Amino acid sequence: MFFRSVYLKSLRDARIAILGWGLGLGLLMYVVLIAIKQVVATPAARAALASLAGSFTWLAEPVSIETPGGYATWKYGPTVLILAIWPLLIGSRMLRGEEERGALDVLLSLPKSRLSVALQKVAAMWTALLGMGVLITLLVYAGGQATNATFGFGGSALFSLNLILACGVFGSISLFLSQFTQERRTASGATGGLLVFFILLDMLHRINSNLEWLSRLSPVYYYNLSKPLIPSYGTNLGALLVLAGISVVLTTAAVVMFVTRDVAGVVSLPAFLRPPERPVSPERALPAHAWSLRSVYTRGLAVLAGPTLWWTIGIAGFAALMVVVVQQTEQKLITLAESSSFFKDFITKLGGSDTYANATLMSSLFTFIPLLLMAFAITGASRWASDEEDGQLDLIVATPRPRTQVILGRFAALATATIVIALLTLAVTAATSALTGITLDTGNLVGAGLSLIPLALLVSAIGYLLSGWVNTAIDTGLLSFLLVIWFVITFVGQDIGWPSGIQRFSAFYYYGTPILNGVSFGNLLFILVLGAVALILATIRFAQKDIVH
DSSP, X not given: OTTSSHHHHHHHHTHHHHHHHHHHHHHXXXXXXXXXXHHTSSHHHHHHHHHHHHHTTTTSOOSSTTSHHHHHHHHHTTGGGGGGHHHHXXXXXXXXXXXXXXXXXXXXXXSOOHHHHHHHHHHHHHHHHHHHHHHHHHHHHHHHHHTTOSOOHHHHHHHHHHHHHHHHHHHHHHHHHTTSOSSHHHHHHHHHHHHHHHHHHHHHHHHOGXXXXXXXXXXXXXXXXXXXXXXXXXXXXXXXHHHHHHHHHHHHHHHHHHHHSOTTOOOOOOGXXXXXXXXXXXXXXXOTTOGGGSOHHHHHHHHHHHHHHHHHHHHHHHHXXXXXXXXXXXXXXXXXXXXXXXXXXXHHXXXXXXXXXXXXXXXXXXXXXXXXXXXXXXXXXXXXHHHHHTTTTHHHHHSSOOHHHHHHHHHHHHHHHHHHHHHHHHHHHHHHXXXXXXXOOHHHHHHHHHTHHHHHHHHHHHHHHHTTTSOHHHHHHHHHHHHHHHHIIIIITTTTTOOHHHHTTSHHXXXXXXXXXXXXXXXXXXXXXXXXXHHHHHHHHHHHSOOOO
């Protein structure tokens, strides 16, 4: 049945993503909704939570923070925008990715128009997003009912709709940019950068109200105008229409460009935007002696150089921002800690016990750095899976080179990129701490930076292992779902008092709180052994399997 049309086939390919993202984010919201009973158990706790939320207004506007809907919106409203990663990947893949593989040539050889193919693929992406929205709606509604929240099914549905429209914008941006690029990865990478940029742009007006005009340029600004889980705040219909309008305009433009250009071609930029063409000598035109072609490892480094640069800027920049936040909010949080035992407990759950030390708050914020580096690891593992799927490994394995050398060379390149990001993030964090006057234990800070590496390598190894059996889309979906589950177990499970036995199933548990308590070498050794086992199994599988695409 699913092979009767382009639409159904595309929807079938998204089935794992629908379940993974829908259930993952839905469970995240469900758990945080039911956690509100413990968070605001006493009047003192409610007052402390309100004061705490006020200190993080730059991140999210606190509205009715003492209610289930208000608490969930403040704590994880911005976090669920991680869903935008899926449509931005699909947007670049649906046309440009098919052109790279040559699959679109075969598809267009059938009596199907380009317009029909493009529209069916776009419709499948939005249908998949709606499927995720349905699952999120049901779980948000269930969480609201469990806590006697004031929002009903309509509020839950509008919350999901707002999220889907915001994330769909980035799918449309990726589809639009892919008309100007030769590779889908260029379009998805640029869109990922825009996602981070727009999130930061939206924060500006909460830091300085005079910059609201600038924040209005961000789609995330219009996403935050609606808070359907807070009935007194409600949904901004105009903001929803703006998000939908952006998607319609960009998608329409992308489809028109696709219909009118050559297959595998790109849309020509205006002359003033084109880089100047420089004559290249014949010996330089063919990079026969390029350093990147000397081995699988060096080629992997060359391919990862660009993504590594941008991920380093993003992760290291975020770490520097966290140091600045600690410096700006330190005094207010110390005052809050003196008057509220709840706040002491809150910080303890996040990563510390000494609420009067800079390291405590820094530790609580630094816990998001492993999440970002593990997300980079997912992209690296997905690249390996897609190279096999696209046939880019065929010529390599056809040479007299052991397959184990191929997979280990590529993994070593990804490991090198991971180490570079971790070390530069560590250096930027240390430099920013020194400039802002934040005192941190040097040994613990170094340990926190180096401890990032085993977690990312574990995710990479699991991704390589999964690629031995599943395609790129499923591999990426399963890794993303695993990351969401780990996040829920660690960061939400602590709020509702899950036992340590359950928390041990999360990789974040083994990272611990190195900025405060130093590195747990036993935990890191366990992660390294687990990653090594996954890599060994992945190597054995790749050495024995048929290369298919």
